[in-house]
Amino acid sequence: MFSINTICSIFLFLSLFNDATNGQFVNNIPSFNFGNEYYDNTGTEVKSLPDAIKNVEKFIGQIMDASGTPSLVFSISIRGKLIWEKAWGYSDLENNVKANLDTKHRLASISKPITTALIATYVDQGLIHFDDPISKHINVHDFPLKYWNGHLVNITVGQLLDHTAGTHVTTLNDFDNVTIGLNCTQMIHKFADEKLLFKPGTNFAYSNYGYQLLGAIIESVSGKSYQQTMKEFFHKYQLDSTYVETSDLILTNRSHYYRLLNQYLPKENIPTMVYDDLFHLVGWWPSGGLMSTTNDLIKFGNLIINSYKNRTDHSIMSYETLKEMWIKRTTNFPNFPWHPNNDYGYGWFIAYISPQVNPNLKHRNFVWHSGGLIGATTFLIIYPEEEIVAAVFSNKGYVAGLDNIAIYAAESIYPFV
Incomplete structure (x- = not known):
């Protein structure tokens, strides 16, 4: 018989592992029959924005039915204007609470591009450089210097x-x-003495722990805790429904989380309360411990687009810094699991969906990040040139197809805006 700690450890491992693999679904975008006119996947002609939205909503229903997710929330903006958003289903099955546009969800790994955005502000201020050795910002007593084949490496x-x-x-x-700690710096000690998996810069390994180290760097540079620094960051950019999930955080409209355990309870969603009680997000905040709404992620995405368009009055970082963030860094690593259609930059996946993968797409270049925990699946996509931002959340773990929803919505709605 497994102990409860062992069971929860297995769940959490699957959670964080799947978080890194959730985005592979972009290669399976349905081959909708787009031609000179726009059509949905049933062949119905689309002549207006309401028609396009109706078809997207139908597709969302198909994804929800197939996945059994209790709820789903979706938002899309184009050229800075919120075009459509809607919530379906229940955020709390036990108490019959319907999901709404203010429902707060765990972002899981979408926390990474937000953490990266804060780092970018430090780069613009000259407080951090991307090529800084981390020993410049983290005390060697907290994270020792590392060696590879007997040689010191940075x-x-x-x-x-x-x-x-x-x-x-x-x-x-x-x-x-x-281990329970008060901040990210305390939490990096657990793995600080481990050997490296490879010489830095020579391979790719999706590392939540690497973002714990970034949290410690933020604490070193700011002189404050990660959670306090992020609170100030959210306030500055009016992300008023975005939070660091601390153990004492009390939120209205917080989603409950569910997982489908087919092998034990066929077709039944079960709550993840045992997992939630034992899962401490302290230290994991920079990689997966933020909470938000789809509307706040739309705001965040548009701030990123403003940086891309060099609109300095309403942006988080400079165009030059964003351009460096979106350089493809994994092109030469054959083991990168999202090749050939995606690479990774600084905190973002960078995609080009070729005509060979899907000949029907009109918009092939975008950046994105997904997130997955036992009771949450999230997806954020930005088309910088077209100025499209879409975000979609589910309160069930590992829901396939959220990326398809975002891409189908962008393709369907954009021509009518």
Whole structure:
């Protein structure tokens, strides 16, 4: 018989592992029959924005039916204007609470591009450089210097951001004897003495721990805790429904989380309350511990687009810094699991969907990030040139197809705006 700690460790391992693999679904975008006119997947001609929205909503219903997700929330903006948003289903099955546009969800790994955006503000201020060795910002007593084949090597800030540092990858044992701390710097000690997986800059390994180290760097540079610094960041950019999920956080409209355990309870969603009680997000905040709404993610995406368009009055970072963030950093790593249609930059996946993969797409270049935990699946996509931002959340773990929803919505709605 498994102990409850072992079971929860298995769940959490699967959670964080799937978080890194959730985005592979972009290669399976349905081959909708787009021609000179726009059509949905049933062949119905689309002549107006209401028609397009109706078809997207139908597709969302198909995804919800197939996945059994209790709820789904979707928002899309084009050229800075919110075009459509809607919530379906129940955020709390036990109490019959319907999901709404203010429902707060765990972002999971979409926390990474938000953490990266804060780092970018420090780059613009000259407080951090992407090529800084992390020993410049983290005391060696907290994270010792590293060696490879007997030679001292430097891990850079940029290598943490693009997962090429060779730092710890999440395993089952990570959540045995869970360490509780007050901030990210305290939490990096658990894996600080581990050997590197490879020489920094020579390979790719998706590392949540690398973003823990970034949290410690933020604390070093700011002189404040990660959670306090992020609170000030959210306030500055009017992300008023975005939070660091601390253990004492009390929120209205917080979603409950569910997972489908087919092998035990066929076709039944079960709550993840046991997992939630034992899962401490302290230290994991920079990689997966933020909460938000789809509307706040739309705001965040438009701030990023403003940086891309060099609109300095309403942006988070400079165009030059964003351009460096969106350089493809994994092109030469054959083991990168999202090739050939995606690469990773600093905190973002960078996609080009070729005509060979899907000949019907009109818009092939975008950046994105997904997130997955036992009771949450999230997806954020930005088309910088077209100025499209779409966000979609589910309160069920590992829901396939959220990326398809976002891409189908962008393709369907954009021509009518």
